[in-house]
Amino acid sequence: MEPPSRTSRTSHGCWTCRLRRKKCDEQRPVCDTCAALCITCHYGDKKPEWMDGGTRQEKMIEQLKREVKQNAPYRRFERPHVSGDKVFNTGSGERLAGPQNMMPEPKQNGRDRSKESHVSPSQGTSCFHLDRSSVVGRSDSILTTFYLQSVLPFLFPFYRPPIARGGTAWILELMIRSPVVRQATLCQGCFFFCLAQGTDSRQVICDTVFSQVREAFQSLEIAIQAMGGSDIIQNPQGAVQIMASIVQMLHFEVAALTFENCGAHLNAALALFGQLFDRSAIVEPVGLRAHFNAFMDRLGPSSYIPPAEHILIPSAEQDAFYFTTALLLFDDVIASTTLQKRPRLYQYHQSLLKSTEGCEPIINLEEVIGCQNTTMLQIGEIAVLDEWKRECQNAVNLDIIELASRATPIKNALEGQIMSLESEPSKGCNPSGNLLDFLAPNDGVSSSRRLVTLVWTRAALLYLLVVVSGWQPASDEVRYHVGQIIDLLANKLPPSTLPRSMVWPFCIAGCLAEPAQRDEIRRMVEALQPSIVFSTARKALQVMENVWHRKEEDAYQDFSACFKAHGDMVLLV
Incomplete structure (x- = not known):
C-alpha cells in the first residue's frame, strides 16, 4: 500500500x-x-x-x-480461454486436473453476467467489495441461497456450526469477495438446482456442470499462479480461500461426478496445507498446536456484532481453515486405507485431533463428518500398521508376534470405544432455555452422531482384523461386526446419513458380507435416488460386487487390493 x-x-x-x-x-x-x-x-x-x-x-x-x-491475486484475475484438457500446477509440484471431454460453458439466458447489477448492503455500513468483472446477479443470489440451504447440508449433513459463532455465513462472505470461492460454489448450486427442478435431460446438466467445474479449476489455477509460492505465507487469507475451494470441489466431484481427478485434487490441497502450516512454523517454532493457533490468529482478526460489541465472531478465513482442515484430515485418512500408506498428515494427528493436558482437541471431526476423533485416529494408526506390514513382507522379514503386539493397543482402544458408545444413552433435543437452542433446526442429526461413530468404530475394527489376520469373512468376530453395521445402517440411522458420511464403513462391511446379506446391501444403494448424486455409494457397491464375484482362489487379501482393483483412487468420502 x-x-x-x-x-x-x-x-x-x-x-x-x-x-x-x-x-x-x-x-x-x-x-x-x-x-x-x-x-x-x-x-x-x-x-x-x-x-x-x-x-x-x-x-x-x-x-x-x-x-x-x-486481494492482490484477484486484481490480476482474468477468465482465460482454455480448450481441451488442462492440468494445473499448485506451485509445489502438485497439480489440479480439470475434468475431461467438457464443453464450453453456455451463456446464461443470453445475458452477459458481467453487466448484472451490484448487490450491496444499506448505506452507512461497510460492504464487501465485489470485483466488477464478476458481480453477483439475481440468478447467482438464488443459487447461493440454494447452496447454503440445501446443497451444503446434503454434502455435509453433520456440519451445523452454531449461529452464535457465525454459522455458515463465512461461505457467503467468501463468495462475495473471492472469485474462486464464488465460482466453485455456484457450479455446485447450479448442478443440484437443475436436478431439483426435474430437468428432463440429465446429460445436458452434466455437460454444462462439467464445463463449470473446468472453469472453477481454471480460476483456482490462476489464483495460485498469481499468488506464487513466496506469497502464500504473506497472503494466508487468499491461500485459505483457494484451499477451501479445492476441497469443496473435490467433495462435489466425488459425490456427483467422477473419481478420476480426486487423487490429483487431494494432493494439491494437501500440498497447499503443508506450505501454509509448515511455513508458519518458521515464525512460531513452539509446537504444532501452537503453530495452528498462531496461524489462525493470522487469519483474523475476529469481528464484533454491533450493537453488542462483546459478541466476537471468527473471521471468514478462520472458519474456512477450520472446516477445510477437518475435511483434509478425514480425506487423508481414508485415502491412506486405499494407498496402504500412512496418512500424509499423520504428524498432525496428535496435536490437532487429540486432547492434551485437559484441553479439548483443536479440530473436532464429529462437528464436520459425524465421527469422533478417537475412531479416526485409530484408523490412521491401522493405516500406519498396514504400511509397516507391507514393507516387512516386501523385505521378507515379517514378525507375526510383533504385528500382533502393535495391533493389540489399537484393538483395545476400538473395543473400549464400542463399549462406551453402546452404553451411552441417546441424546435427544433438550433446549437449555437459550433462544438460539429453540431456533436451531431439529432434524435428528445431532442425536445420530453416536450411532455414526459406532458404525465407523466397528468398521475400523474390521479393517484391523483384515490387516492382522488376512481375509477371513467366515470368522465369527468378523460376521458379528458386519451384521451389526448392516443393522445400524438399515434400521437405526436415517437413510440420508449413508451417502454422505458412512460410505467407507459401509463398503468395509459390505466387502465381508455373507451372501444372505448382499441383497439388503443392494437395496440400500438402489434406494438412493436420483443415482446421479450418489456416486460414492454406487462406487462402493461396485467395489463390493467385484469382491463378491471373485473366485475363492482369487480372493483379495486386504482392503487396499479391493479398492485398487478399480484402477483409480477410490476416495469414499
Whole structure:
C-alpha cells in the first residue's frame, strides 16, 4: 500500500478513500478506487467511530493494508480461454486436473453476467467489495441461497456450526469477495438446482456442470499462479480461500461426478496445507498446536456484532481453515486405507485431533463428518500398521508376534470405544432455555452422531482384523461386526446419513458380507435416488460386487487390493 498523498486527499468521497487520502469518484455502493484494489468501501453520511484520529483509526489503516495485500491475486484475475484438457500446477509440484471431454460453458439466458447489477448492503455500513468483472446477479443470489440451504447440508449433513459463532455465513462472505470461492460454489448450486427442478435431460446438466467445474479449476489455477509460492505465507487469507475451494470441489466431484481427478485434487490441497502450516512454523517454532493457533490468529482478526460489541465472531478465513482442515484430515485418512500408506498428515494427528493436558482437541471431526476423533485416529494408526506390514513382507522379514503386539493397543482402544458408545444413552433435543437452542433446526442429526461413530468404530475394527489376520469373512468376530453395521445402517440411522458420511464403513462391511446379506446391501444403494448424486455409494457397491464375484482362489487379501482393483483412487468420502 503506497504512502498517503496529501495532494490527492478527498473530503467528499467514501471514508476508505478519506482515510487513505486518495481521490474518490464517489460511486456507490463501491467507488472505483476501492474496486480497483478489491478493498472494503466504507461510505455513509455519518462519520465512522473508528475515524477518531487515534488508535482505532490506526488499526483501520493496518486492516486496509492487509486487504490490499490479501486481494492482490484477484486484481490480476482474468477468465482465460482454455480448450481441451488442462492440468494445473499448485506451485509445489502438485497439480489440479480439470475434468475431461467438457464443453464450453453456455451463456446464461443470453445475458452477459458481467453487466448484472451490484448487490450491496444499506448505506452507512461497510460492504464487501465485489470485483466488477464478476458481480453477483439475481440468478447467482438464488443459487447461493440454494447452496447454503440445501446443497451444503446434503454434502455435509453433520456440519451445523452454531449461529452464535457465525454459522455458515463465512461461505457467503467468501463468495462475495473471492472469485474462486464464488465460482466453485455456484457450479455446485447450479448442478443440484437443475436436478431439483426435474430437468428432463440429465446429460445436458452434466455437460454444462462439467464445463463449470473446468472453469472453477481454471480460476483456482490462476489464483495460485498469481499468488506464487513466496506469497502464500504473506497472503494466508487468499491461500485459505483457494484451499477451501479445492476441497469443496473435490467433495462435489466425488459425490456427483467422477473419481478420476480426486487423487490429483487431494494432493494439491494437501500440498497447499503443508506450505501454509509448515511455513508458519518458521515464525512460531513452539509446537504444532501452537503453530495452528498462531496461524489462525493470522487469519483474523475476529469481528464484533454491533450493537453488542462483546459478541466476537471468527473471521471468514478462520472458519474456512477450520472446516477445510477437518475435511483434509478425514480425506487423508481414508485415502491412506486405499494407498496402504500412512496418512500424509499423520504428524498432525496428535496435536490437532487429540486432547492434551485437559484441553479439548483443536479440530473436532464429529462437528464436520459425524465421527469422533478417537475412531479416526485409530484408523490412521491401522493405516500406519498396514504400511509397516507391507514393507516387512516386501523385505521378507515379517514378525507375526510383533504385528500382533502393535495391533493389540489399537484393538483395545476400538473395543473400549464400542463399549462406551453402546452404553451411552441417546441424546435427544433438550433446549437449555437459550433462544438460539429453540431456533436451531431439529432434524435428528445431532442425536445420530453416536450411532455414526459406532458404525465407523466397528468398521475400523474390521479393517484391523483384515490387516492382522488376512481375509477371513467366515470368522465369527468378523460376521458379528458386519451384521451389526448392516443393522445400524438399515434400521437405526436415517437413510440420508449413508451417502454422505458412512460410505467407507459401509463398503468395509459390505466387502465381508455373507451372501444372505448382499441383497439388503443392494437395496440400500438402489434406494438412493436420483443415482446421479450418489456416486460414492454406487462406487462402493461396485467395489463390493467385484469382491463378491471373485473366485475363492482369487480372493483379495486386504482392503487396499479391493479398492485398487478399480484402477483409480477410490476416495469414499
